[in-house]
Amino acid sequence: MAADTLVIERLNRTFTSPAGDVTALSNIALKVKKGELITLIGPSGCGKSTLLKIVAGLDSDYSGTVLLNDKPIEGPSIEKGFIFQEPRLFPWLTVEKNIAGNLSLKDSKVRARVDELIALVRLKGFEKSYPRELSGGMAQRVSIARALLRNPEVLLLDEPFGALDAFTRAHLQEVLLDIWQKNRTTMLFVTHDLDEAVFLAERVVIMNPRPGHIRTVLPIDLPFPRKRASQSFQELRRKVLSEFEKVEEPAVDRDHGAGI
Amino acid sequence: MSGQVLGDKRTNLSQEGWLRSIPKPLHAWLLPVAILIVWEAVSRLELIPATMLPAPTAILKQFVELIVSGELYKHLSISVYRAMMGFLIGAGTGLLLGLVTGLNKLAEKTLDPSLQMMWTIPLLSLIPLFILWFGVGEFSKILMISLGAFFPVYMNTFLGIRNVDVRLFEVARMFQYSRLQLIAKLIIPSALPNILLGIRLSLGISWLVLVVAEMMGASAGVGYMIQDARAYMRTDVVFVGIIIFALIGKLSDSGVRLLEKRWLRWRDTFKG
Numbered sequence: 001m002a003a004d005t006l007v008i009e010r011l012n013r014t015f016t017s018p019a020g021d022v023t024a025l026s027n028i029a030l031k032v033k034k035g036e037l038i039t040l041i042g043p044s045g046c047g048k049s050t051l052l053k054i055v056a057g058l059d060s061d062y063s064g065t066v067l068l069n070d071k072p073i074e075g076p077s078i079e080k081g082f083i084f085q086e087p088r089l090f091p092w093l094t095v096e097k098n099i100a101g102n103l104s105l106k107d108s109k110v111r112a113r114v115d116e117l118i119a120l121v122r123l124k125g126f127e128k129s130y131p132r133e134l135s136g137g138m139a140q141r142v143s144i145a146r147a148l149l150r151n152p153e154v155l156l157l158d159e160p161f162g163a164l165d166a167f168t169r170a171h172l173q174e175v176l177l178d179i180w181q182k183n184r185t186t187m188l189f190v191t192h193d194l195d196e197a198v199f200l201a202e203r204v205v206i207m208n209p210r211p212g213h214i215r216t217v218l219p220i221d222l223p224f225p226r227k228r229a230s231q232s233f234q235e236l237r238r239k240v241l242s243e244f245e246k247v248e249e250p251a252v253d254r255d256h257g258a259g260i
Numbered sequence: 261m262s263g264q265v266l267g268d269k270r271t272n273l274s275q276e277g278w279l280r281s282i283p284k285p286l287h288a289w290l291l292p293v294a295i296l297i298v299w300e301a302v303s304r305l306e307l308i309p310a311t312m313l314p315a316p317t318a319i320l321k322q323f324v325e326l327i328v329s330g331e332l333y334k335h336l337s338i339s340v341y342r343a344m345m346g347f348l349i350g351a352g353t354g355l356l357l358g359l360v361t362g363l364n365k366l367a368e369k370t371l372d373p374s375l376q377m378m379w380t381i382p383l384l385s386l387i388p389l390f391i392l393w394f395g396v397g398e399f400s401k402i403l404m405i406s407l408g409a410f411f412p413v414y415m416n417t418f419l420g421i422r423n424v425d426v427r428l429f430e431v432a433r434m435f436q437y438s439r440l441q442l443i444a445k446l447i448i449p450s451a452l453p454n455i456l457l458g459i460r461l462s463l464g465i466s467w468l469v470l471v472v473a474e475m476m477g478a479s480a481g482v483g484y485m486i487q488d489a490r491a492y493m494r495t496d497v498v499f500v501g502i503i504i505f506a507l508i509g510k511l512s513d514s515g516v517r518l519l520e521k522r523w524l525r526w527r528d529t530f531k532g
Contacts, residue, residue: 001311058430088431091525092449102432102441132528150435 005154005186006032006055011064013050023211024050025062030214032154035184039201041191041240047212048190052156054189056082068153081147081155081185085162087139088144089131096127099146110149117145118177137168141175148179153174154186161196174198177224195245198228198237206243216243299493314496322496323503331485336504339470339481342398342513346405347466351459358417358458362451363443372418383469387476396477401470408469409462416458420451453524461515467509 011028014021024047032038040048053059054066057076066073068080076082083142096105103110103255118124121141131139140160147155157176161169173196180187192199197204202218208215220236227233279287291320301313304307310318326332357375361368387404396401424447432446449454474483481499489497 007503056434058433076436078434078436080434082434084430086427088427090428090431090446091528092452092524101435102437102445111521130526133527146435 004031004036005034005036006030006188007065007067007068007070008055009065010053010249011051011054011066011220013035013047013054013059013062021181025054026164026211026212026213028064028212030217032186032188035186036202037180037189037200038203038205039186039191039197040205040207041197042207042211042212042215044192044246045212045245046207046209048207049158050212050231052082052158052188052190055154056156058082068116078150081150081152083140083143083147083155083160087131087136087143089142090137091131094128094130095123095142099129099149100199101149103149113149114145117148120148120182121145121175135162135168136164138173140164140172144176144179148183148185152185154188157187157191159191159192162192165175169193169196174225176200179225194237194240195228198233198240199228204240206240218243270329296530298374303319311493311495314499315457319499319503320497322494323500326497326500332504335480335482335485339474339483340508342473342481343405344469344472346402347409347463349402349404350409350466351413351462353406354413354462355417355455356450358455360413362418362421363447364401375411375414377512379415383408385473387472391476401473401478404473405466405469408465412461415457416454416461417451417530420454421447423454424450453527456516456520456523462514463512463516464509465506467512471505 008028008030010022011025013017013025014023019103028047028051030038040051042048045125050059055068055073057073057080059225060073060075066160073080096118099114099117100110105114115127118127121144123138123141123145126138134142144160161172164172177200179185189200196210198220204218204220206215206218207213218236218240222230222232222236269321282290299313300316303313303318314322323332359373361372383404386407390400390404393394394403428446428450429442432442437445470485471486473482475487478484482504486498486501486516489495489501
Protein backbone atom coordinates (compact mmCIF):
# COMPACT_ATOMS: atom_id res chain seq x y z
CA MET A 1 0.00 0.00 0.00
CA ALA A 2 1.34 3.40 -0.93
CA ALA A 3 2.02 5.28 2.23
CA ASP A 4 -0.71 7.80 2.83
CA THR A 5 0.55 10.28 5.38
CA LEU A 6 -2.82 11.88 5.82
CA VAL A 7 -6.24 10.27 5.42
CA ILE A 8 -9.43 12.28 5.76
CA GLU A 9 -12.80 10.56 5.46
CA ARG A 10 -16.41 11.72 5.91
CA LEU A 11 -15.22 14.83 7.69
CA ASN A 12 -17.96 17.21 8.82
CA ARG A 13 -17.63 20.37 10.83
CA THR A 14 -20.57 22.50 11.94
CA PHE A 15 -20.33 25.81 13.76
CA THR A 16 -23.25 26.34 16.09
CA SER A 17 -24.34 29.82 16.98
CA PRO A 18 -27.55 31.38 18.27
CA ALA A 19 -28.19 32.68 14.76
CA GLY A 20 -28.27 29.12 13.45
CA ASP A 21 -25.89 26.34 12.51
CA VAL A 22 -23.41 26.79 9.70
CA THR A 23 -21.92 23.78 8.00
CA ALA A 24 -18.31 24.74 7.37
CA LEU A 25 -17.20 21.38 6.02
CA SER A 26 -19.41 18.72 4.51
CA ASN A 27 -18.30 15.18 3.81
CA ILE A 28 -14.66 15.93 3.06
CA ALA A 29 -12.50 13.07 1.82
CA LEU A 30 -8.83 13.47 0.94
CA LYS A 31 -5.75 11.30 0.91
CA VAL A 32 -2.31 12.83 0.94
CA LYS A 33 0.67 10.68 0.04
CA LYS A 34 3.98 11.00 1.83
CA GLY A 35 6.03 13.82 0.36
CA GLU A 36 3.16 15.26 -1.63
CA LEU A 37 2.61 19.00 -2.06
CA ILE A 38 -1.07 19.81 -2.21
CA THR A 39 -2.69 23.22 -2.46
CA LEU A 40 -6.21 23.92 -1.29
CA ILE A 41 -7.91 26.75 -3.08
CA GLY A 42 -11.35 28.26 -2.83
CA PRO A 43 -13.20 31.48 -2.11
CA SER A 44 -13.43 32.72 1.43
CA GLY A 45 -15.93 30.77 3.50
CA CYS A 46 -15.25 27.48 1.77
CA GLY A 47 -13.74 25.99 4.91
CA LYS A 48 -10.18 25.54 3.68
CA SER A 49 -8.66 27.15 6.78
CA THR A 50 -11.01 25.18 9.02
CA LEU A 51 -9.82 21.99 7.37
CA LEU A 52 -6.21 22.99 8.02
CA LYS A 53 -6.92 23.79 11.66
CA ILE A 54 -8.53 20.38 12.13
CA VAL A 55 -5.49 18.61 10.69
CA ALA A 56 -3.28 20.77 12.93
CA GLY A 57 -5.23 19.66 15.98
CA LEU A 58 -6.21 23.23 16.80
CA ASP A 59 -9.88 22.39 16.18
CA SER A 60 -11.21 19.08 17.50
CA ASP A 61 -14.95 19.69 17.26
CA TYR A 62 -15.56 17.64 14.12
CA SER A 63 -17.08 14.34 13.12
CA GLY A 64 -15.44 11.86 10.78
CA THR A 65 -11.97 10.44 10.44
CA VAL A 66 -8.69 12.30 10.26
CA LEU A 67 -5.64 10.05 10.42
CA LEU A 68 -2.01 11.14 10.40
CA ASN A 69 0.18 8.08 9.81
CA ASP A 70 -2.81 5.88 10.71
CA LYS A 71 -3.28 7.59 14.06
CA PRO A 72 -6.16 9.93 14.86
CA ILE A 73 -5.20 13.58 15.45
CA GLU A 74 -5.03 14.33 19.16
CA GLY A 75 -4.44 18.02 19.65
CA PRO A 76 -1.54 20.08 18.38
CA SER A 77 1.87 18.45 18.26
CA ILE A 78 5.28 18.83 16.71
CA GLU A 79 4.37 16.24 14.07
CA LYS A 80 2.29 18.95 12.45
CA GLY A 81 4.16 22.08 11.47
CA PHE A 82 1.88 25.06 11.09
CA ILE A 83 2.63 28.27 9.29
CA PHE A 84 0.16 31.06 9.92
CA GLN A 85 -0.69 33.92 7.64
CA GLU A 86 1.39 36.22 9.86
CA PRO A 87 4.89 35.12 10.89
CA ARG A 88 3.96 35.12 14.61
CA LEU A 89 7.56 35.37 15.79
CA PHE A 90 8.40 36.07 19.41
CA PRO A 91 9.53 39.70 19.25
CA TRP A 92 12.00 39.38 22.14
CA LEU A 93 13.94 36.55 20.52
CA THR A 94 16.56 36.75 17.80
CA VAL A 95 16.04 34.89 14.53
CA GLU A 96 18.00 31.83 15.65
CA LYS A 97 16.26 31.69 19.03
CA ASN A 98 12.87 32.04 17.38
CA ILE A 99 13.69 29.05 15.21
CA ALA A 100 14.93 27.01 18.18
CA GLY A 101 11.84 27.89 20.22
CA ASN A 102 11.68 25.72 23.31
CA LEU A 103 14.76 23.75 22.28
CA SER A 104 18.15 24.91 23.49
CA LEU A 105 20.73 26.27 21.06
CA LYS A 106 23.39 24.96 23.47
CA ASP A 107 22.48 21.48 22.26
CA SER A 108 24.95 20.94 19.42
CA LYS A 109 22.40 18.95 17.39
CA VAL A 110 19.84 21.75 17.62
CA ARG A 111 22.53 24.31 16.83
CA ALA A 112 23.61 22.46 13.70
CA ARG A 113 20.03 21.98 12.51
CA VAL A 114 19.16 25.64 13.11
CA ASP A 115 22.20 26.75 11.11
CA GLU A 116 21.22 24.36 8.34
CA LEU A 117 17.67 25.76 8.24
CA ILE A 118 18.86 29.37 8.29
CA ALA A 119 20.89 28.56 5.19
CA LEU A 120 17.91 26.76 3.65
CA VAL A 121 15.58 29.75 4.04
CA ARG A 122 18.41 32.06 2.92
CA LEU A 123 18.77 34.09 6.08
CA LYS A 124 22.51 33.73 6.69
CA GLY A 125 23.82 36.84 8.43
CA PHE A 126 20.51 37.55 10.18
CA GLU A 127 20.88 34.95 12.95
CA LYS A 128 21.14 37.60 15.65
CA SER A 129 18.55 40.01 14.25
CA TYR A 130 15.32 40.76 16.05
CA PRO A 131 11.98 40.34 14.24
CA ARG A 132 11.44 44.11 14.10
CA GLU A 133 14.55 44.36 11.93
CA LEU A 134 13.19 41.92 9.34
CA SER A 135 10.97 42.51 6.32
CA GLY A 136 7.65 40.66 6.08
CA GLY A 137 9.12 38.10 3.70
CA MET A 138 12.15 37.45 5.88
CA ALA A 139 9.97 37.06 8.97
CA GLN A 140 7.81 34.51 7.19
CA ARG A 141 10.92 32.58 6.17
CA VAL A 142 11.93 32.45 9.84
CA SER A 143 8.54 30.96 10.68
CA ILE A 144 9.02 28.35 7.94
CA ALA A 145 12.41 27.41 9.38
CA ARG A 146 10.85 27.23 12.84
CA ALA A 147 8.18 24.84 11.62
CA LEU A 148 10.75 22.66 9.82
CA LEU A 149 13.08 22.34 12.81
CA ARG A 150 11.16 19.44 14.34
CA ASN A 151 10.91 17.58 11.03
CA PRO A 152 7.12 17.54 10.95
CA GLU A 153 5.26 14.71 9.24
CA VAL A 154 3.16 17.29 7.50
CA LEU A 155 3.62 21.02 7.03
CA LEU A 156 0.37 22.99 7.08
CA LEU A 157 0.46 26.44 5.51
CA ASP A 158 -2.48 28.78 5.95
CA GLU A 159 -2.19 31.46 3.26
CA PRO A 160 1.39 32.07 4.37
CA PHE A 161 2.26 34.50 1.59
CA GLY A 162 -1.11 36.23 1.42
CA ALA A 163 0.08 39.42 3.10
CA LEU A 164 3.23 39.82 1.02
CA ASP A 165 3.82 41.85 -2.12
CA ALA A 166 3.94 40.06 -5.48
CA PHE A 167 7.76 40.00 -5.79
CA THR A 168 8.35 38.71 -2.28
CA ARG A 169 5.60 36.17 -2.77
CA ALA A 170 7.17 34.80 -5.96
CA HIS A 171 10.52 34.60 -4.21
CA LEU A 172 9.09 32.76 -1.22
CA GLN A 173 7.25 30.33 -3.46
CA GLU A 174 10.60 29.42 -4.97
CA VAL A 175 12.17 29.11 -1.53
CA LEU A 176 9.34 26.80 -0.48
CA LEU A 177 9.69 24.61 -3.57
CA ASP A 178 13.42 24.45 -2.98
CA ILE A 179 12.78 23.27 0.59
CA TRP A 180 10.22 20.76 -0.58
CA GLN A 181 12.55 19.31 -3.20
CA LYS A 182 15.39 19.02 -0.69
CA ASN A 183 13.40 17.69 2.29
CA ARG A 184 10.37 16.07 0.66
CA THR A 185 8.17 17.28 3.49
CA THR A 186 4.48 16.57 2.97
CA MET A 187 2.76 19.92 2.56
CA LEU A 188 -0.82 21.13 2.65
CA PHE A 189 -0.94 24.68 1.41
CA VAL A 190 -4.07 26.84 1.66
CA THR A 191 -4.28 29.80 -0.68
CA HIS A 192 -6.75 31.99 -2.51
CA ASP A 193 -4.22 32.85 -5.20
CA LEU A 194 -4.79 30.89 -8.39
CA ASP A 195 -1.24 31.29 -9.73
CA GLU A 196 0.21 30.22 -6.43
CA ALA A 197 -2.00 27.13 -6.30
CA VAL A 198 -0.96 25.98 -9.77
CA PHE A 199 2.68 27.01 -9.43
CA LEU A 200 3.33 24.99 -6.27
CA ALA A 201 1.08 21.97 -6.32
CA GLU A 202 1.26 18.43 -7.50
CA ARG A 203 -2.49 18.38 -6.95
CA VAL A 204 -4.85 21.29 -6.52
CA VAL A 205 -7.88 20.71 -4.29
CA ILE A 206 -10.68 23.03 -5.33
CA MET A 207 -13.19 23.82 -2.64
CA ASN A 208 -16.65 25.28 -2.84
CA PRO A 209 -18.54 27.13 -0.11
CA ARG A 210 -22.03 26.77 1.41
CA PRO A 211 -21.50 24.18 2.61
CA GLY A 212 -17.73 23.80 2.31
CA HIS A 213 -16.88 20.75 0.26
CA ILE A 214 -14.32 19.55 -2.24
CA ARG A 215 -15.43 20.34 -5.75
CA THR A 216 -12.66 18.50 -7.53
CA VAL A 217 -9.01 17.58 -7.30
CA LEU A 218 -6.84 18.49 -10.28
CA PRO A 219 -3.42 16.96 -10.82
CA ILE A 220 -0.82 19.44 -12.10
CA ASP A 221 1.52 17.37 -14.25
CA LEU A 222 4.08 20.01 -14.97
CA PRO A 223 7.77 19.47 -14.29
CA PHE A 224 9.57 21.71 -11.80
CA PRO A 225 10.79 24.40 -12.12
CA ARG A 226 7.61 25.72 -13.67
CA LYS A 227 7.35 28.70 -15.96
CA ARG A 228 4.34 30.86 -15.30
CA ALA A 229 4.39 32.24 -18.81
CA SER A 230 4.45 28.83 -20.48
CA GLN A 231 1.45 27.71 -22.44
CA SER A 232 0.93 24.53 -20.45
CA PHE A 233 0.91 26.52 -17.22
CA GLN A 234 -1.62 28.98 -18.55
CA GLU A 235 -3.78 26.14 -19.81
CA LEU A 236 -3.86 24.48 -16.40
CA ARG A 237 -4.53 27.81 -14.77
CA ARG A 238 -7.51 28.30 -17.05
CA LYS A 239 -8.70 24.82 -16.22
CA VAL A 240 -8.64 25.56 -12.50
CA LEU A 241 -10.31 28.90 -13.08
CA SER A 242 -13.09 27.30 -15.09
CA GLU A 243 -13.79 25.04 -12.14
CA PHE A 244 -14.30 28.16 -10.10
CA GLU A 245 -16.64 29.79 -12.49
CA LYS A 246 -18.80 26.71 -12.30
CA VAL A 247 -18.58 26.85 -8.57
CA GLU A 248 -19.44 30.47 -8.17
CA GLU A 249 -22.20 30.93 -10.72
CA PRO A 250 -25.13 30.12 -8.47
CA ALA A 251 -23.74 32.21 -5.64
CA VAL A 252 -23.27 35.44 -7.55
CA ASP A 253 -26.86 36.61 -7.36
CA ARG A 254 -27.02 35.84 -3.62
CA ASP A 255 -24.14 37.92 -2.32
CA HIS A 256 -20.52 38.74 -3.05
CA GLY A 257 -19.07 36.84 -5.99
CA ALA A 258 -15.80 35.00 -6.13
CA GLY A 259 -12.88 36.90 -4.75
CA ILE A 260 -10.44 35.43 -7.18
CA MET B 261 2.83 77.90 2.21
CA SER B 262 6.14 76.07 2.40
CA GLY B 263 7.98 79.36 1.97
CA GLN B 264 6.22 80.70 5.00
CA VAL B 265 7.21 77.67 7.04
CA LEU B 266 10.82 78.10 5.99
CA GLY B 267 10.68 81.76 6.95
CA ASP B 268 9.45 80.88 10.42
CA LYS B 269 12.27 78.42 10.80
CA ARG B 270 14.85 81.04 9.95
CA THR B 271 13.65 83.47 12.61
CA ASN B 272 13.68 80.62 15.12
CA LEU B 273 17.26 79.83 14.26
CA SER B 274 18.38 83.42 14.69
CA GLN B 275 16.65 83.56 18.05
CA GLU B 276 18.42 80.39 19.12
CA GLY B 277 21.76 81.64 17.87
CA TRP B 278 23.11 82.16 21.35
CA LEU B 279 22.12 78.61 22.26
CA ARG B 280 24.31 77.21 19.53
CA SER B 281 27.41 78.75 21.08
CA ILE B 282 26.91 76.40 24.04
CA PRO B 283 27.69 72.68 23.59
CA LYS B 284 24.56 70.56 23.26
CA PRO B 285 25.09 68.27 26.29
CA LEU B 286 25.02 71.35 28.52
CA HIS B 287 21.59 72.53 27.36
CA ALA B 288 19.74 70.65 30.08
CA TRP B 289 21.91 72.36 32.69
CA LEU B 290 21.15 75.93 31.66
CA LEU B 291 18.00 76.37 33.72
CA PRO B 292 19.24 74.69 36.93
CA VAL B 293 22.49 76.69 36.84
CA ALA B 294 20.58 79.94 36.31
CA ILE B 295 18.33 79.16 39.26
CA LEU B 296 21.32 78.35 41.45
CA ILE B 297 22.98 81.65 40.61
CA VAL B 298 19.85 83.65 41.42
CA TRP B 299 19.32 81.63 44.58
CA GLU B 300 22.90 82.22 45.75
CA ALA B 301 22.55 85.94 45.06
CA VAL B 302 19.25 86.18 46.92
CA SER B 303 20.75 84.44 49.97
CA ARG B 304 24.00 86.42 49.92
CA LEU B 305 22.09 89.68 49.77
CA GLU B 306 20.01 88.38 52.71
CA LEU B 307 16.75 89.08 50.88
CA ILE B 308 15.47 85.87 52.47
CA PRO B 309 16.81 84.80 55.89
CA ALA B 310 19.16 81.80 55.93
CA THR B 311 16.82 79.90 58.27
CA MET B 312 14.26 79.89 55.45
CA LEU B 313 16.50 79.53 52.42
CA PRO B 314 20.20 78.91 53.00
CA ALA B 315 22.58 79.64 50.14
CA PRO B 316 23.54 76.72 47.86
CA THR B 317 27.15 77.08 48.98
CA ALA B 318 26.07 76.81 52.63
CA ILE B 319 24.11 73.66 51.84
CA LEU B 320 27.13 72.21 50.05
CA LYS B 321 29.32 73.01 53.04
CA GLN B 322 26.85 71.27 55.35
CA PHE B 323 26.72 68.33 52.95
CA VAL B 324 30.51 67.90 53.13
CA GLU B 325 30.47 68.23 56.92
CA LEU B 326 27.80 65.56 57.27
CA ILE B 327 29.80 63.22 55.05
CA VAL B 328 33.08 63.80 56.91
CA SER B 329 31.50 63.29 60.34
CA GLY B 330 29.96 59.98 59.19
CA GLU B 331 26.55 61.26 60.26
CA LEU B 332 25.15 61.09 56.74
CA TYR B 333 26.41 57.57 56.19
CA LYS B 334 24.73 56.40 59.39
CA HIS B 335 21.34 57.85 58.39
CA LEU B 336 21.62 56.87 54.76
CA SER B 337 22.57 53.25 55.39
CA ILE B 338 19.59 52.63 57.67
CA SER B 339 17.25 54.37 55.21
CA VAL B 340 18.53 52.37 52.25
CA TYR B 341 18.21 49.18 54.28
CA ARG B 342 14.57 49.94 55.18
CA ALA B 343 13.60 50.99 51.67
CA MET B 344 15.29 48.01 50.03
CA MET B 345 13.86 45.48 52.48
CA GLY B 346 10.39 46.93 52.07
CA PHE B 347 10.77 47.11 48.31
CA LEU B 348 12.08 43.56 47.97
CA ILE B 349 9.34 42.09 50.13
CA GLY B 350 6.57 44.16 48.57
CA ALA B 351 7.66 43.94 44.95
CA GLY B 352 8.54 40.26 45.34
CA THR B 353 5.11 39.43 46.72
CA GLY B 354 3.51 41.62 44.06
CA LEU B 355 5.34 39.77 41.30
CA LEU B 356 4.42 36.40 42.74
CA LEU B 357 0.75 37.19 43.32
CA GLY B 358 0.52 38.98 39.96
CA LEU B 359 1.82 35.83 38.28
CA VAL B 360 -0.56 33.60 40.21
CA THR B 361 -3.68 35.69 39.54
CA GLY B 362 -2.59 36.36 35.97
CA LEU B 363 -2.08 32.69 35.17
CA ASN B 364 -4.90 31.14 37.15
CA LYS B 365 -8.54 32.03 36.68
CA LEU B 366 -9.52 30.63 40.08
CA ALA B 367 -6.84 32.65 41.87
CA GLU B 368 -7.96 35.72 39.96
CA LYS B 369 -11.55 35.31 41.08
CA THR B 370 -10.70 34.69 44.71
CA LEU B 371 -7.76 37.04 45.23
CA ASP B 372 -7.98 39.91 42.82
CA PRO B 373 -11.21 41.59 44.03
CA SER B 374 -9.92 41.81 47.61
CA LEU B 375 -6.54 43.13 46.50
CA GLN B 376 -8.16 45.68 44.21
CA MET B 377 -10.26 46.84 47.16
CA MET B 378 -7.19 47.23 49.36
CA TRP B 379 -5.52 49.26 46.69
CA THR B 380 -8.16 51.95 46.94
CA ILE B 381 -7.34 52.56 50.62
CA PRO B 382 -4.93 55.49 50.91
CA LEU B 383 -1.86 53.83 52.34
CA LEU B 384 -0.92 56.72 54.62
CA SER B 385 -4.28 56.50 56.39
CA LEU B 386 -3.10 53.16 57.75
CA ILE B 387 -0.19 54.70 59.64
CA PRO B 388 -2.07 55.17 62.95
CA LEU B 389 -3.25 51.59 62.80
CA PHE B 390 0.27 50.34 62.11
CA ILE B 391 1.62 52.28 65.07
CA LEU B 392 -1.11 50.85 67.31
CA TRP B 393 -0.48 47.31 66.16
CA PHE B 394 3.26 47.15 65.59
CA GLY B 395 4.64 50.23 67.33
CA VAL B 396 7.14 52.50 65.61
CA GLY B 397 9.89 49.90 65.22
CA GLU B 398 11.58 48.57 62.10
CA PHE B 399 8.92 45.96 61.47
CA SER B 400 6.14 48.47 61.08
CA LYS B 401 8.22 50.70 58.79
CA ILE B 402 9.28 47.89 56.50
CA LEU B 403 5.73 46.56 56.40
CA MET B 404 4.41 49.99 55.38
CA ILE B 405 6.98 50.25 52.59
CA SER B 406 6.30 46.75 51.31
CA LEU B 407 2.58 47.46 51.22
CA GLY B 408 3.26 50.56 49.11
CA ALA B 409 5.68 48.69 46.85
CA PHE B 410 3.32 45.76 46.39
CA PHE B 411 0.53 47.25 44.29
CA PRO B 412 2.33 48.73 41.28
CA VAL B 413 4.20 45.48 40.65
CA TYR B 414 1.13 43.35 41.30
CA MET B 415 -1.17 45.30 39.00
CA ASN B 416 1.34 45.67 36.19
CA THR B 417 2.39 42.02 36.29
CA PHE B 418 -1.24 40.96 36.06
CA LEU B 419 -1.86 43.39 33.22
CA GLY B 420 1.27 42.28 31.37
CA ILE B 421 0.26 38.63 31.54
CA ARG B 422 -3.22 39.36 30.29
CA ASN B 423 -1.77 41.30 27.38
CA VAL B 424 0.19 38.35 25.99
CA ASP B 425 -0.67 37.90 22.32
CA VAL B 426 -3.08 34.96 22.07
CA ARG B 427 -1.69 34.16 18.61
CA LEU B 428 1.70 33.44 20.15
CA PHE B 429 -0.03 31.03 22.53
CA GLU B 430 -1.24 29.11 19.50
CA VAL B 431 2.35 28.90 18.26
CA ALA B 432 3.52 27.63 21.64
CA ARG B 433 0.73 25.03 21.60
CA MET B 434 1.79 23.79 18.16
CA PHE B 435 5.35 23.30 19.43
CA GLN B 436 4.12 21.59 22.60
CA TYR B 437 5.64 23.97 25.11
CA SER B 438 5.36 22.57 28.62
CA ARG B 439 3.48 24.61 31.22
CA LEU B 440 6.80 25.75 32.66
CA GLN B 441 8.20 26.69 29.24
CA LEU B 442 5.01 28.57 28.50
CA ILE B 443 5.55 30.70 31.59
CA ALA B 444 9.31 31.12 31.28
CA LYS B 445 9.60 31.50 27.52
CA LEU B 446 6.39 33.21 26.51
CA ILE B 447 4.46 34.80 29.35
CA ILE B 448 7.22 36.38 31.42
CA PRO B 449 9.24 37.81 28.51
CA SER B 450 6.05 39.17 27.01
CA ALA B 451 4.96 40.73 30.31
CA LEU B 452 8.42 42.09 31.08
CA PRO B 453 7.81 45.67 29.86
CA ASN B 454 4.85 45.92 32.25
CA ILE B 455 6.70 44.24 35.09
CA LEU B 456 9.61 46.66 34.78
CA LEU B 457 7.26 49.62 34.72
CA GLY B 458 5.67 48.27 37.90
CA ILE B 459 9.10 47.97 39.51
CA ARG B 460 9.95 51.56 38.61
CA LEU B 461 6.72 52.89 40.10
CA SER B 462 7.20 50.64 43.10
CA LEU B 463 10.71 51.98 43.78
CA GLY B 464 9.37 55.53 43.71
CA ILE B 465 6.62 54.68 46.18
CA SER B 466 9.13 52.88 48.43
CA TRP B 467 11.09 56.12 48.87
CA LEU B 468 7.93 58.10 49.46
CA VAL B 469 6.64 55.78 52.16
CA LEU B 470 10.13 55.55 53.69
CA VAL B 471 10.22 59.30 54.29
CA VAL B 472 6.77 59.30 55.83
CA ALA B 473 7.60 56.29 57.98
CA GLU B 474 10.83 57.84 59.21
CA MET B 475 9.16 61.14 59.98
CA MET B 476 6.42 59.51 62.01
CA GLY B 477 8.95 58.22 64.47
CA ALA B 478 12.50 56.99 64.19
CA SER B 479 15.87 57.55 65.80
CA ALA B 480 17.88 57.32 62.62
CA GLY B 481 17.45 57.60 58.88
CA VAL B 482 17.44 60.43 56.37
CA GLY B 483 13.77 61.15 57.05
CA TYR B 484 14.55 61.41 60.76
CA MET B 485 17.53 63.63 59.97
CA ILE B 486 15.23 66.02 58.08
CA GLN B 487 12.60 66.01 60.81
CA ASP B 488 15.21 66.55 63.52
CA ALA B 489 16.88 69.39 61.60
CA ARG B 490 13.55 71.13 61.14
CA ALA B 491 13.03 71.13 64.92
CA TYR B 492 16.37 72.95 65.34
CA MET B 493 15.78 75.26 62.37
CA ARG B 494 18.74 73.69 60.55
CA THR B 495 17.29 74.38 57.11
CA ASP B 496 20.61 73.56 55.42
CA VAL B 497 20.43 70.00 56.79
CA VAL B 498 16.83 69.73 55.59
CA PHE B 499 18.06 70.61 52.12
CA VAL B 500 20.87 68.05 52.32
CA GLY B 501 18.25 65.40 53.16
CA ILE B 502 16.07 66.41 50.25
CA ILE B 503 19.03 66.34 47.88
CA ILE B 504 19.98 62.88 49.11
CA PHE B 505 16.46 61.61 48.39
CA ALA B 506 16.52 63.19 44.96
CA LEU B 507 19.89 61.62 44.15
CA ILE B 508 18.93 58.15 45.34
CA GLY B 509 15.56 58.30 43.64
CA LYS B 510 17.23 59.25 40.39
CA LEU B 511 19.90 56.58 40.84
CA SER B 512 17.47 53.73 41.43
CA ASP B 513 15.25 54.88 38.60
CA SER B 514 18.22 54.99 36.25
CA GLY B 515 19.10 51.48 37.37
CA VAL B 516 15.72 50.13 36.29
CA ARG B 517 15.86 52.09 33.06
CA LEU B 518 19.22 50.54 32.33
CA LEU B 519 17.60 47.12 32.77
CA GLU B 520 14.79 48.19 30.46
CA LYS B 521 17.33 49.20 27.84
CA ARG B 522 19.10 45.87 28.06
CA TRP B 523 16.11 43.57 28.37
CA LEU B 524 13.68 45.37 26.11
CA ARG B 525 16.06 45.98 23.23
CA TRP B 526 13.73 43.96 21.03
CA ARG B 527 10.91 46.46 21.33
CA ASP B 528 9.94 48.44 18.30
CA THR B 529 8.28 51.51 19.70
CA PHE B 530 8.05 55.21 19.11
CA LYS B 531 11.18 56.85 20.43
CA GLY B 532 10.17 60.45 20.05
